[in-house]
Amino acid sequence: MGRSEALSHLVEVLLEVDDAVDEAAARSALTLVAGVAGLVARLDRHVRQAPWHGPYQEPVLRRVGARLSVATSGPAAMALASMHADGRIRERAVTAMVGRPCPEVMPFLVLRTGDWVKPVRDRARAGLALLSAPVEGRRGLLGSGGRRQRRFVFDIVLAQDWLRLPDYVACAETDSDVGIRVRAAEAACREAVWTRRPDVLRRLARSVRAEVRVVALTGLVRVGQDGDVVVYLDDDAPLVRAVARDAARRLGIDAREHYRTAVSAAEPALGAIAGLAETGSAADAPLLRPLLAHSQARVRAQAVRGLRLLEAVVAQEALPLLRDPSPAVVREVTTALRPLTGALPPGLPWQLLGDVRVELRRAGYRLLRGRGVDVQLRAALMLTLDPDPRLAERGKADVTRLARDGARTTWRRTPPPELPVTVAQHGELVALAARAAVALGEDISRMLATWLARTRPGT
Known part of the structure; x- marks a missing residue:
């Protein structure tokens, strides 16, 4: 009932x-x-x-x-x-x-x-x-x-x-979804290992997809084919390189020496540069420094990244690459120089922030982040007016965060950030805030004005 x-x-x-x-x-x-x-x-x-x-x-x-x-x-x-x-x-x-x-x-x-x-x-x-x-x-x-x-x-x-081995191989090679590719590769490689089909594993190891290659190489390791795996020491994918280095160790091959030789070639593989950064030390930095002048932008970018990972970046060597024609190189150099901002010319980030190239403006802004609140606010207000929508949105988000922190009432446990500026600097911030008022919106502009009024020198 x-x-x-x-x-x-x-x-x-x-x-x-x-x-x-x-x-x-x-x-x-x-x-x-x-x-x-x-x-x-x-x-x-x-x-x-x-x-x-x-x-x-x-x-x-x-x-x-x-x-x-x-x-x-x-x-x-x-x-x-x-x-x-x-x-x-x-x-x-x-x-x-x-x-x-x-x-x-x-x-x-x-x-x-x-x-x-x-x-x-x-x-x-x-x-x-x-x-x-x-x-x-x-x-x-x-x-x-x-x-x-x-x-x-x-x-x-x-x-x-419900599917057979060829179906799983086809899914692993062609499906548009990374989750399905990985599941299909695992199923195909598992069956290939059980049935002793190294030909299937070698085929998947040649896939353009790194997630498929690493599963296939793991299968080759399980069937004892370390010789097939070690040839992937210079692969672009970190996990693939790691599996290959493990196979090299079992075969008695010194992966670090391999990378040292590989980066000295006329056209070094990107994976070899990355591999040296993963296995080497600062003593290997002289092998990477000549690559900063390589004709290929991808090699220059990877060399900068390798030097950063080896903690061997020299500011004066990397500075010329800040204006490299390649946005990828500019991005890597900016990341490498951020811990070394004290060694940069003081006005350089501001010059970059006003450059015509969007990647240089982004680099200038990144180099200014982490400095004093006054520097961050000035740079964020400038970026809010940037012609690039993405940079402008980033500047607006940072101004919003700073304005909300600065306009907090005194009863809150955390004190508002200090704004140590001169009268002239304060006036510049007020002028920038007025120019950015439309982009910031009424609420944020009001909070920013309250904060600036409270921190005016002499008040």
């Missing part, structure tokens, strides 16, 4: 059946529940509302949520968890039901296709479509829908082992 006490007793009985770890009994129990017209829906409402109706229900639901496991839950636990008030638990239950389907839980899965939480609803609908579709249709579902839905479908495909 759907009374609360009877439904609570039904939940307890289903939990006892689940405790018995008897899947046949659990399926029979769910068949009985589904056979009573409307009982699944009434039970769903009861379980969902139980934490708010009575002192005995919440511990029961905690047991349901704690027991749910995608890999090992019984049918009764999955069915009850699919009715839980917590949407995350319902979503896990749907995943479990689709991953290990049985006819007895289908009415509970169908109920979730109308769930009020979109991720639960979408996952249940995709799962039902996947379970009803033929093999060709299942492959088609992998190519449709959003990212979350496609990943869910692929997880079910993996759990049910």
Whole structure:
């Protein structure tokens, strides 16, 4: 009759059946529940509302949520968890039901296709479509829908082992989603390791995707093919290089000496420069300094980054590269010089902030960050008026932060920042604030004006 006490007793009985770890009994129990017209829906409402109706229900639901496991839950636990008030638990239950389907839980899965939480609803609908579709249709579902839905479908495909090795290889090489590529590569490489298919592992190791290469190389290591792995010492990806260095160590190859030789070539690989920075020391800096004048911008940028990682940057050597034609080089040089701002000409960051090139203005602003509050405020106000929208937005965000800190009332525990400026400097800040008023908006301009009025020299 759907009374609360009877439904609570039904939940307890289903939990006892689940405790018995008897899947046949659990399926029979769910068949009985589904056979009573409307009982699944009434039970769903009861379980969902139980934490708010009575002192005995919440511990029961905690047991349901704690027991749910995608890999090992019984049918009764999955069915009850699919009715839980917590949407995350319902979503896990749907995943479990689709991953290990049985006819007895289908009415509970169908109920979730109308769930009020979109991720639960979408996952249940995709799962039902996947379970009803033929093999060709299942492959088609992998190519449709959003990212979350496609990943869910692929997880079910993996759990049910519906694809073969060539399908996993194709997904790893061509899928547009990094999550699916990684899962497919892991599945393909796992099967290739088990079946002793190093040809598949070598193929995936040549992938343009670093996340696929590292999985494939790990597989080659597991089948004892260190010789195939060590050739990736100069790879662009850090994880790939790390796997290759581990193989080199087992083969007795000195990776550091390899990198020292490789960076001295006429056209050194970027991975070799990065590898030397990862394995070398400041003593290896002379090998990288000639690359600062290399004809390729990518090599110059990587050399600057390598010197920074080796803590061997010399400000006077890096300064000319601040105006390099390549934005990537400018970005790396700026990062390398930020800890060395004391060695830079005092007016250089301000000159860069007024340059016509957007990457130089960005560099100038980065070199000014971390200085006194007065310097930060002046630079941020200037950047707020920048013609580049992204730089202007960054300047506005920093002005907003500083103005809010400066305009805080005195009762707050943290004192407002000091603004040690001369009369002339204060006047310049007021003028900049007036020019930026439209861009900042009324509220921020008012807070900024309050702060500036409070910190006027002589007041």
